[in-house]
Amino acid sequence: MRIGIDLGGTKIELVALSTAGEIVFQRRVDTPKDDYNAVIDAISQLVETASDALHFPSSQPLGIGTPGAISLKTGLMMNCNSTCLNGRALQEDLARRTTRPVRIANDADCFTLSESCDGHATNESVVFGVILGTGVGGGIVVNKSLLQGVNAITGEWGHIALPSDRLDGFKLNRGRTCFCGKADCVETWLAGPSFQHSFQQLARAKSVVGETKAQRIPTSPAEIVEAARSGNEIAAECLEQYCNLLALALSSVINVLDPGVIVFGGGMSNVDEIYQRVPNYLSRYIFADTVNTRFVKARYGDSSGVRGAAWLWPDH
Ligand SMILES: [Zn+2]
Incomplete structure (x- = not known):
């Protein structure tokens, strides 16, 4: 059995995966706000609840995925959007509190590991994982192992x-x-909010905002994509430009790493146009005469992060 915990800004989720990769236990709680000790308490409580239900041994290790990383200089957390974690010895504190071995990795790294181990990227030796959500993250997995660089920022494209x-x-x-x-x-x-921002800017430039009160202006990324499909010219232009920018951004990754597959997660990964249009735009930017890279949506969607945290202990 493998135990993974996803420590996010709003939720903490624990899953237990069987050796076959099936979820045999799953529990979520709200992330305590701005209170480091309460976060440690909440995770510890989740582990106890799972342990009572599943009777796993005291040596059972824990994998934690969270936006952020452990600084190689200080051993303390850095770059966390839950800022109460920054500067804290999260790994040591959780190991001490739960009396179990703990590994921590960035959430985008966990996402990529999950998709490489038993998701939609299992057939490739070099995998680049991309999260296009409220932020943009990335991870690199080679031969089913996370690549971790000397600055602890691998994949931060x-x-x-x-x-x-x-x-x-x-x-x-x-x-x-x-x-x-x-x-x-x-x-x-x-990022999703950046796509919205672009749409609003394009709409303002064309004096649409405020003039079409009878017609609802799309606001969320999903609404903008829907409007583009329904013939809204500004939304269509915004989506086209998004795909073009995504190709441009990925071209530098492909020129350096040349992964066999790029796997997408996060809210914007549900936009099907990405998988059709980005490969076409890429030929303008990459230093090659073909684009053989595969582009796939994550098999496990939002669950990939927590599943990947469990995979931080591959031999367990
Ligand atoms: Zn930045």
Whole structure:
């Protein structure tokens, strides 16, 4: 059996996977807000509940996936969007509290590991996993092992600056500020909220906002995609541009890593147009005469993160 825990900004989820990869136990609780000790309490309580139900041994290890990483310099958490975790010895504190071995990895890394081990990327030796959600993350798995670099930032393509000046007919204002302090990071263009932002900017430029009160202006990413499919020209242009930008952003990954498959997760991964259009745009940007890279949607969707956390202990 393998135990995975997904520590997110709003929910903490624990799953137990059987050796065949079936979920045999699953439990979710709300993430306590801004209270590190309460987070430790909540995770410990979840583990106890699972242990009571499944009678796993005291040596049973735990895998934790969370947005963030362990700093190789300090051994403490960094880059966490649940900021109460930053600067904390989460791995040691959880190991001490639960008296079990604990491994922690970035949530995008866990996502990629899950899809590589028993998801939609099992047939390739080099896999790039992409999360296009409220943020943009990535992970690299080679021969079913997570690649972990010397700076603990492998796969963090979301914070590479996107050279949008390479796009023909680009109409949006550049200079979007990212939470990381830099400008025009991939995340500021390709996260779900960034897609919405682009649509609003295009609509404003065409003086649509405020003038069509009788017609509902789409707001969520899903509504914008639906509007594009129904013939809304601005939404269609926004979606086309999103696919073009995504191809541009992925071209640098492909030029360096050349993965056999790129597996997509997060809310924007449900946009089917991505899988048709991005490969076409890629031929403009990559340094090759063919695009053999496969583009697939995650097999386990939102569950891939927690499943991948369980896979942090592959031999268990
Ligand atoms: Zn950034």
